[in-house]
Amino acid sequence: MITIKVNNQFKEISENSSVAHLLHQLAQPEHGIAVAINQKIITKSNWESQFLNQGDDVLIIQATQGG
Template identity: 35%
Template sequence: MTIYLNNEPIKLEKSIFLSDFLKQKNISTQGIAIAIDQTIIPRTQWEETLLMPDQKILIIHAVTGG
């Protein structure tokens, strides 16, 4: 199956939970928000959110400064 991470296609063998996907890809979870198909997924739901074919995942990084 294919999902899209920040508009880049990524092939996965099967569905995977969002939290496991982040670990597998070594993505730091500090200061990020995640949207799937334009819906923000609360951090409390990452462990129960199953990624499905053709979903579009957007990782938003918090930036500090003035």
């Protein structure tokens, strides 16, 4: 297990977890979100291949509608 920070909350996840795996574990939608790791945006096409490391700081931003 490794410890990462997701939106300022510490989470323990399995080693060799990808961004896609994390989003699935957190029940996050695939559309309308942006993901950054250590302040670097990860494009959706890289979610399967981008693996998380001990101490990573993950930010998940949900798009909202408003006016």
